[in-house]
Amino acid sequence: MDTLKGFRDKDFLEQVTVLSVIEKEKTFDAVPELFALHANPLGDASVDLMVTNALKALLLANSDMTMEGLVHEHPAVRELSLHVLMQNPSSQATEILMDAAKAEKNLEMRFEILSALSKLEDPATLPVFRECLTMDDPWFLGLGLGVVADMADVESLPVVTEMVIRAEDDDRYEVCELSTYEAIRVIQAIATPEAVTFLASKIHHRNPTARRLIHEALIAIGSAATETISALFEHDDVDERILAANILGEIRDKHGADVMIEALDDNRAEHPNIRFAIYEALGKIPYIKGLVHLVDGLGEEDEMILIAVVTSLDGSLNPGIVNRIREFATKPGHGERVCSAIASAGSLNIFGALYKAGGLEKQLFAKVQALGDPELKKAFRERLLTLDAPHAQEHAAQLMDSDTEKATGRILTVDDSKAMLLFYRGAIPALGFEVMTADNGLRAHEVLKSDTDFRLLVVDMNMPEMDGIELTRKVREIDEMKQVPIIMATTESEGSQIDLAKKAGVSAFISKPFKPETLHGKIRELLGTV
Template sequence: MSMLAGFREKPFLDKITILNEVATGKDVAELEGLLDLFQTPLNDTSVDYMVVTALNGVLSSDEQSTVKLLDSDDEKLKVLCIRMSGEFQFKSAIPNLLKMAESEIKADLLFEVLTSLSKIGGDEAIDLYRANLTNDDDLIVVMSIEMLGELKDEQSIEGLKEIVLHNNEDDRYEVCDLTTWKAVEALTLIGSDEALIFVVENLHHRNPTVRRVVTDSLTSLGSSAVPHLKKIISPDSDKDDIILAANVLGFIGDKEGLDVLMDAIEKKYSDDSSVRYALYEAIGKIGTMKGVISLIDGLQDDDELITVAVLTGLDSLVNPGVLKKMVELIGAGGSKAGKILRAIVTARAVNIFEGLYSEGKIGRFMMNAVAASKDHVVHDAFRDKLREIGGEEAKADMERLPERVQGQGRRALAVDDSKSMLALYRSILTNAGYEPTVAENGHEAYSYAEQGDIFDVIITDMNMPVMDGMELVSKLRQTDGFETVPVIMVTTESEYSQQELARKTGVNDFITKPFTPEQLKAKIEEFVS
């Protein structure tokens, strides 16, 4: 006898107990009774919920019945069976699901079918995914894109490219559609030469979020992206493209990428200091001894920011050869020696500091530069290293470094994915009388706003992973206390359209790399009196 016999007349607790037993036992014999209760509910929320739970339990053990019920005229039951087919990967449901999708059905039901097919897996639905790349419903398009990427379908490349190109048109580039985001990721997953060439070509897409997605996707791809990025780093390429490609190679950290970067420096692909900076910083990020030669050559560069980038990279690669070259350059005196000493402090290159500390006058010059800094973070870093070095001289030098004083001066937030840039901002801002806070991406920067920190000025890069500068500014302008805080965006962008887009998000003004500390201070003073 069925456990559900006379169910509707039973007390509430008995009903719940019976349905629990049916759900646990998954007895197919109870299916007919459950279908009756599902299609003609008792209008008791708790009981009706348990009926669905019990029905799910029974259908999970009965693939044949689940597939048969896909043809039901009851839409609620149809949706339930569609979901069950996907959740339990009932492969025999594929023909029914495909037939259903080919008929005139509503968008929400089609989405359910596509979701179920994606969970079942296999390439039987690949034609269906291709056909829905142009669907009017974005969620359906996104689901189709994701599956075509997962299935590495090269026949869909042209359709995916069209989505990205469409988002780059004059009337659409200001917003990154979710479909564009997913199309970039799918093309990267497909990974053919045609797909990757196109993705790399869009490193400098007009929308900053698309640029970030391209960067993140290529970085995740790893070494397979290097041959395609190599083509961008050439004397004939636009400087912004070279910078973005160098950044990705630095994130990937592949040795073949290191060869590309070193070759670009050796052959002097560009005289632009922003390009040289990006190349040296990427070499430092890869952090292998092979790159030391290029980094040491970078110490000859007159640009102080490049020197900071070089020393940031060299600090993790210190060896006797590096220290010998540093002694030679600093020992020669002059402006170049002063630039290197300042950069050691700015970059907080404590390992280089330790190696040079006992080098007589050079060690004293270097310690004087540390003591002259107004940045408590610099003092803390070198104080820790002096404590590690030990001895009476180191103890005396520690006394020269003042302890941190809280709450002094105005506050500034600097946001950049480059450690050397953040180090430079700290130096410039502390010298200008600001208490600096730094963040490596927009997401980290926004967390300070969320926890209630207030700043007198914000300096942010445009292109960053995780959250770019434009998204950060847009979120800040919608946050209490940040509606009118001056925001200065630092960029290498040359396209007027990018600045116009940034102004729309709430950026007050721009400063273009390369810049001097004096230029940045002057720009800040325009907005903070």
Template sequence: MAPLEKFREKEFLDQITILNEISGSKNTEALPGLIELLKNPVGDTSIDYMVVNALNAVLSSNEDKVVEGLSDPHEGFSILCIRVAGEYAIRAAAEPLVELARSEADLDRLMEILTSLARIGDSVALPVFRTFLDHEDSFIQSSCIEALGKLGDAESIEKFKQIITDSEAPDRFEVCDITTWKAVDALAHNVGEDTISFLVSTLHHKNPTVRRIITDALVNVGSYCIPMLLAEFETGNTDSKILTANVLGFLGDRGGAAGLVAAFDKGLAQDPNVRYAVYEALGRIGTMKGIICLVDGLSETDELILMAVIGGLEKHVNPGMISTLTALIAKADEQSDRLAKAVIASKATAVFDALYENQGAGDALIDALAESKDPEVVEEFRAVLGEIGGSRAQEDLDRLPTLTTGTRKALAADDSRSMCAMHRAILTDLGFEPFMATNGEEAYDYVEQGEEFEVVITDMNMPIMDGMELVGKIRSTPGMEDVPIIMVTTESEASQQGLAAKTGVTAFITKPFKPDDLKAKILEVTGE
């Protein structure tokens, strides 16, 4: 007896049982009955849905019927066959799908065909993908870009480059469209000196979201990028140097650290923003030469740069570094005070623990800690002192203030540990309870949870969600339309600030900066 004989006359539960059995067994004898049920539905949404699922399962093991069904006059069945061909990568369907794509006028149906061809991944589809690279529909165009990238089509590389170059046009750079995103990914799929050098050269794209996408793509490519990144660091402008140093830090490769140290020794990091980026990158990588460079950085006087140095050394504590730092802090001069404050503000507990056994260095650190107005920072070092134990540690514990959390709330987002530490210190000093995030997505989570802030501080360039996207989401959130937003940036191009202002940024501050500069900016935008 045919599996679906007198199916329409059966009870609902019996129909479900039969369709489930067909889906599991992929019984090809049920194919004619399933096609008939698809073309002439039962009328019950649940049953009709299960018919489609059962038909999908049976077709997956019947390639000839899928290929035949691609041109079936019944739209529902032909679309299902197109989808099955892609889902199960049925290569026999590639050429028929190519022919369908060349003559298809309906955009939705064309998209279905191209999507299936992309999933099949047969080079026979290359010409048709190239045909639609300039299609007016951005989703069709981006689908073809993605497919050509994955297929490694060398003939399309120049086109991908042109798409990215054109996206920086004055009338286009404010928005990161899907075609630009897919063009970056397509180039990254075709790893070679030509493609990667191009991506590195466009790392400082005018649109921050494109910058983030290029950064992510280069990190995914891995150590192959290092020679091109170091070449760009040597010849690029200040912004390029900063961004290439960031990528090298994210890669975490020893070769990148060696190249950055060599460039540093050549005097290519004179700009304070560049030095800050290099120190952060070397701290992430942690090679011996990098640590030596960080130790040399203990002579920096800029507070933010010094925090980047301490933050990097915190991850790589060793006797030689601690000996040098102990001697510097125990001098009891202006630089000693800066260093002690940087250790505390950076929450460098491992460095603190190692330094504390020296009386002079320990006293300087406790003096700096006693001045902190951040309850979280104080409590963290309280715990360290408690673990150290002894009468001296107890006396120092007794010196520490008992602090309460501020009643006003502020949100700060930055992927740099040292920047987050500085924001914390500044905000708590002004009486705010700081909510910290390492990217825009984390920051916006606080907003979605219903937290209300008197001021928001955000970096422009961050992973996952950049500052520009964060600002846009905040401004579209009811109740957040007028909250002051300060954007911290290293950008030198006026167009960047113009774009950020359009998005909803209230004020800007360029890093590295003095804490008092940001304090003044916060007081300015909050009307105090």
């Protein structure tokens, strides 16, 4: 066209003026000549950049011109048109890009074409991206997984489930590859009954990170996954039932609560770790039937389980429940355990209700006074100050005056279970240590990036956000933490993960459930006489 006639021979200012007019007035007739100028630059970097910018502006405003650029004979024009299309996707480009992707031999250019094609989010493109799932190249594989996840492509399910299965192989299970992460995301997005059943079957995946991602996927699917997860209580595997209870608690579905209650009633929760997980899960599900069984759980004798029960009950009190708790707290030979659990769990609401009701003031106060955690004592003191009850002010003053030995160091405890963290806060100060807590590995790592003054760490194996093995690896990357002992708390049946944890840098293991004395012995073993 006349506007660009003799453009190469014009001086710089004339060239700038011409390009500005073309861009401002949207002179689309100039596009073919701009294609030519972009394909064969003038050699002046400033002018060539202005040509490119003018061409981009016109293509962004005219999808038909962009389509022409996609089939242009010169690769530079095709590449620019691709970039424009990625900024301004158009369904018109589907067939052109699919044909171009099949014909393109240059892998880098083919990836660019597929990236542009992915922006269209057109189901017609899925066959092309399914092919990517069979490629060894991580870039193509990742792109394919991203697209089939975004479009919840059911036909991809067999391929992606096989990826998750292969991730458990002896030569692969130690590291969760990005493809495994993306494959789990695809299965979550598909969320058909078959997909959910597969995820539930891998609830105890050999790789701890993949296991955590599977748990998060099932929780995200929510109530639609409840039936499938509940079926795991029919299995003999203790770990599966523990993990199923944890997930059902996070989903918070009443049907899941019914299944766990049935497991308690018909002795499918005989292992203390299963009961601990069920009681903690029931505390997260708003359900009267669950509350009734939580109250019945006050008859448990194991200290850790009682703390889980009391912690779950503390936020759901009514006069009837308070009376039932009082019955257990005054039961000969067992009331001591209940009062001790109320103190150790920092259950301020139960404490306040029983204290005001009268008859248990001395027993409750004695248990609180025996606590080694100054923060818990402070919380109980403040609660006493709010109570209009005999002896409350007197007991509050005694807590304020009680001497606490100066801590000989700090221990960081990491667990997603509130009850476990409370157990640690109640048990560890008896050795003279101050206790800090974190409810998952990610938060613990954030703490350790700026504060490494800890004598020892106690970490759980299975946690959301970051599991215990991954946390241990990251802790050992911190110079000041390379020699700090790490105890991993786990279940007895998780022996297959012990070697992986040792390789990560775990110093010792403690099998749940355990009593304070067992934990004390393990800490002394690692730190010497304390």
